Amino acid sequence: MKKDSNLLSKVSIPVAGIVALASLIGFQAYAEESIAFRSIVLFGGVGIAVAIILLSPSGRQFIVFFREAIQEVKRVVWPTKKETLQTVLIVFAFVLVVAIFLWVADKFYEWFLYSIVLGWK
Known part of the structure; x- marks a missing residue:
């Protein structure tokens, strides 16, 4: 069979x-x-x-x-509207913090490379 x-x-x-x-x-x-x-x-x-x-x-x-x-x-227990909104806001806040950190790190490396190492500017 x-x-x-x-x-x-x-x-x-x-x-x-x-x-x-x-x-x-x-x-x-x-x-x-x-x-x-x-x-x-x-x-x-x-x-x-x-x-x-x-x-x-x-x-x-x-x-x-x-x-x-x-x-x-x-x-499945789906999240409430309040829980969803809180999670979205936490994600946006984290993304904003990471973006600011990366911008500061980029500016620091730019300053370090061009001003200190190469002596430009």
């Missing part, structure tokens, strides 16, 4: 790719038809390809993973 599932998983992805590619080729091949018909061909083929992938064993694993991820997001 495991071998059949593995084979199905290996075969379903390329088959889905072929179906999607065929729908794209069909979209281009029917250039003289209306855009509505061509769009139905394209989106129908892509929909079938997505269905093939989702019905494969790896697609089912993805669906389970996606559902668990949604449950995990629901369990």
Whole structure:
């Protein structure tokens, strides 16, 4: 059973790719038809390809993973507006302090290099 599932998983992805590619080729091949018909061909083929992938064993694993991820997001305790604002202000303050430090360090190195070492200015 495991071998059949593995084979199905290996075969379903390329088959889905072929179906999607065929729908794209069909979209281009029917250039003289209306855009509505061509769009139905394209989106129908892509929909079938997505269905093939989702019905494969790896697609089912993805669906389970996606559902668990949604449950995990629901369990997250999101910060309040006040906490978010405080964190943003702390980050801005830290960036400002680092920017001032780098500016002072740059001016010190400029003064040291040009005035003391090279004797310019």
